[in-house]
Amino acid sequence: MSTAEGQPLGESAGGHVDPRVRRTRRLLQQALLELLQEKSFADISIQDIAERATVNRTTFYAHFGDKYALADAVIHERFLEAVTSKLPATPGWQLESLRLLISAVFEFLGGLHEYCSPAGGQFDPLMERAVQQELARILLQWLRQAPASSSAHRWSSRPVPLETLAEVMSWAIFGCAAQWSKREEGKLTAGEMSELVLRILVEGTRRLVPGLEE
Amino acid sequence: MSTAEGQPLGESAGGHVDPRVRRTRRLLQQALLELLQEKSFADISIQDIAERATVNRTTFYAHFGDKYALADAVIHERFLEAVTSKLPATPGWQLESLRLLISAVFEFLGGLHEYCSPAGGQFDPLMERAVQQELARILLQWLRQAPASSSAHRWSSRPVPLETLAEVMSWAIFGCAAQWSKREEGKLTAGEMSELVLRILVEGTRRLVPGLEE
DNA sequence: AGCCTCCTGTTGCCTAGACAACAGAGAGGC
DNA sequence: GCCTCTCTGTTGTCTAGGCAACAGGAGGCT
Numbered sequence: 071m072s073t074a075e076g077q078p079l080g081e082s083a084g085g086h087v088d089p090r091v092r093r094t095r096r097l098l099q100q101a102l103l104e105l106l107q108e109k110s111f112a113d114i115s116i117q118d119i120a121e122r123a124t125v126n127r128t129t130f131y132a133h134f135g136d137k138y139a140l141a142d143a144v145i146h147e148r149f150l151e152a153v154t155s156k157l158p159a160t161p162g163w164q165l166e167s168l169r170l171l172i173s174a175v176f177e178f179l180g181g182l183h184e185y186c187s188p189a190g191g192q193f194d195p196l197m198e199r200a201v202q203q204e205l206a207r208i209l210l211q212w213l214r215q216a217p218a219s220s221s222a223h224r225w226s227s228r229p230v231p232l233e234t235l236a237e238v239m240s241w242a243i244f245g246c247a248a249q250w251s252k253r254e255e256g257k258l259t260a261g262e263m264s265e266l267v268l269r270i271l272v273e274g275t276r277r278l279v280p281g282l283e284e
Numbered sequence: 285m286s287t288a289e290g291q292p293l294g295e296s297a298g299g300h301v302d303p304r305v306r307r308t309r310r311l312l313q314q315a316l317l318e319l320l321q322e323k324s325f326a327d328i329s330i331q332d333i334a335e336r337a338t339v340n341r342t343t344f345y346a347h348f349g350d351k352y353a354l355a356d357a358v359i360h361e362r363f364l365e366a367v368t369s370k371l372p373a374t375p376g377w378q379l380e381s382l383r384l385l386i387s388a389v390f391e392f393l394g395g396l397h398e399y400c401s402p403a404g405g406q407f408d409p410l411m412e413r414a415v416q417q418e419l420a421r422i423l424l425q426w427l428r429q430a431p432a433s434s435s436a437h438r439w440s441s442r443p444v445p446l447e448t449l450a451e452v453m454s455w456a457i458f459g460c461a462a463q464w465s466k467r468e469e470g471k472l473t474a475g476e477m478s479e480l481v482l483r484i485l486v487e488g489t490r491r492l493v494p495g496l497e498e
Numbered sequence: 499a500g501c502c503t504c505c506t507g508t509t510g511c512c513t514a515g516a517c518a519a520c521a522g523a524g525a526g527g528c
Numbered sequence: 529g530c531c532t533c534t535c536t537g538t539t540g541t542c543t544a545g546g547c548a549a550c551a552g553g554a555g556g557c558t
Contacts, residue, residue, distance in 0.1 A: 090514050090545065093338040097307075115535065124307040126516050131537065304515065304544050329505065340546045345507065 095133060097123040099144045102137070107185065111141065111196075138196055145200035152178045153208065163216035165282045168271065172243050173264035175205060179251040180260055198248055206240035216279055230278055239275070243267055309347060311337040313358045316351070321399065325355065352410055359414035366392045367422065377430035379496045382485065386457050387478035389419065393465040394474055412462055420454035430493055444492055453489070457481055 101122035105114045116137055120127040134140040156174040161167040182197065213232040250263050258266075272282045315336035319328045330351055334341040348354040370388040375381040396411065427446040464477050472480075486496045 088514070088546070089338050089340065093311075094515080096338075116537095117535070124303050124310075126303065127536090128517080128538085129515055132515080136536095302516070302544070308545080330507095331505070341506090342508085342547080343545050346545080350506095 091133075094123075094125055094129060095143070097125055098130060098133065098140055099147070101125075102140055102144055103185075111137075141196050142200050145197045146204055149178055149201050149204050153204075161212065163212045163279065163281050165268075165272065167212065168282065169264065169268050171205075171208065172247075172268050172271075173260060175201070175243055175247045176250065176260035176264050179247045183251050198244070201248075202240050202244040205244050206236045209239050210236035213279060216281055232279075235275070235278060239271060242271065305347075308337075308339055308343060309357070311339055312344060312347065312354055313361070315339075316354055316358055317399075325351075355410050356414050359411045360418055363392055363415050363418050367418075375426065377426045377493065377495050379482075379486065381426065382496065383478065383482050385419075385422065386461075386482050386485075387474060389415070389457055389461045390464065390474035390478050393461045397465050412458070415462075416454050416458040419458050420450045423453050424450035427493060430495055446493075449489070449492060453485060456485065 098119060101119045102114070105118055105122060114137065116130055117127055119137065119140070120130045123130075130140075134143065153171065153174045156177075157167060157170050161171070179201070210232060213236055246263070246267055250257065250260075275282065312333060315333045316328070319332055319336060328351065330344055331341055333351065333354070334344045337344075344354075348357065367385065367388045370391075371381060371384050375385070393415070424446060427450055460477070460481055464471065464474075489496065
């Protein structure tokens with residue numbers, strides 16, 4: 071079973087993972103999500119998680135360094151899953167893809183806050199990091215496949231790296247959605263907010279990476 | 285891992301079972317229940333079950349001889365669970381316990397029929413056997429603890445074994461509930477049916493095993 | 499008939515996971 | 529102070545479960 075980090079455990083040949091590993095990961099994630107409905111993240115011990123997952127405490131450490139690493143994985147995977155289920159089969163640098171992506175972020179964060187109990191204040195920053203990272207990864211992927219990506223550098227003497235653009239956009243979307251999701255009163259709907267953010271981003275990127283025109 | 289039968293697997297010292305075994309059994313049962321909502325019992329292969337449960341096909345055979353054995357275990361356990369959740373903490377040979385037991389049977393069978401898809405016709409007899417067996421076991425346990433059980437033999441020259449009484453009662457309750465659950469039209473409610481069956485049983489056992497008077 | 503495909507049981511070898519036992523770090527309690 | 533909990537990481541040993549490969553059965557197709 072070895073230590074914890076090093077290599078992912080059970081992943082000898084590319085892509086294929088031992089079903090036991092898949093199962094254990096799934097059980098641990100599910101256990102954490104269940105416990106989050108009952109107590110705050112701070113009050114959840116690794117023993118709690120292992121017990122709920124029908125997994126030995128030692129096994130937990132074989133997969134995750136600590137509960138933060140588990141939470142990180144949970145958010146990454148659930149968010150990715152939530153997003154891809156809403157996106158078209160072949161998303162990319164198009165108005166419709168971006169619209170769906172943004173509204174998926176709003177819905178995910180909105181749902182998350184009513185799902186977990188008091189949220190904890192310890193769980194939030196962790197979750198935020200994971201969502202923003204995943205979001206940036208998706209956007210960068212789209213940007214790299216955008217046909218006009220090479221022309222992005224022409225308008226100005228100093229070219230804008232796509233990595234940076236993805237970062238900026240991801241923070242814009244995510245930050246806005248996170249703040250909105252924590253608001254209690256006078257809240258616009260997720261759809262309304264998404265549309266506003268979308269328009270801003272379309273306007274902001276039209277000279278950098280065209281292709282979003284309606 | 286050894287063959288299949290012999291001893292329960294993983295149960296070295298009394299009562300304690302390896303968490304992996306508990307988990308695998310649970311996953312296999314859950315998988316069968318899920319699949320039963322999608323196809324009929326006859327259309328479900330062991331491969332289906334193993335795959336859905338994230339368990340190797342070989343592992344299935346380490347726990348259950350075939351899918352019938354699994355279904356048997358599912359019904360036994362789910363029924364027992366459903367019943368004990370409805371009964372008082374210390375049930376026994378009392379009117380209220382019997383009332384709750386009977387209505388639990390009606391509700392369980394009623395729920396089962398709307399849960400599984402076409403039911404299969406192959407699954408039904410199997411399930412029926414398991415429910416009736418569990419029911420008889422519970423009743424016998426109550427009868428044995430009934431204070432007046434020794435007087436049961438006095439009224440007649442030929443004494444009635446409690447085992448037989450439990451059998452008769454279990455079939456009366458179960459058979460009635462099973463037939464009712466398959467009826468489509470002009471169905472009384474589960475509560476009404478339970479009450480009718482209860483009265484009959486109270487009347488029928490008052491001279492054999494008293495103690496049910498209201 | 500033959501061939502193909504899918505499912506069933508069963509085998510031996512290898513690994514993920516269970517468990518006990520450890521040392522260490524807090525957090526109270528008195 | 530010291531003592532008792534509870535939780536954390538880590539180690540070595542043993543076992544449940546994964547996987548490949550087998551032989552055999554039950555359709556279905558031409």
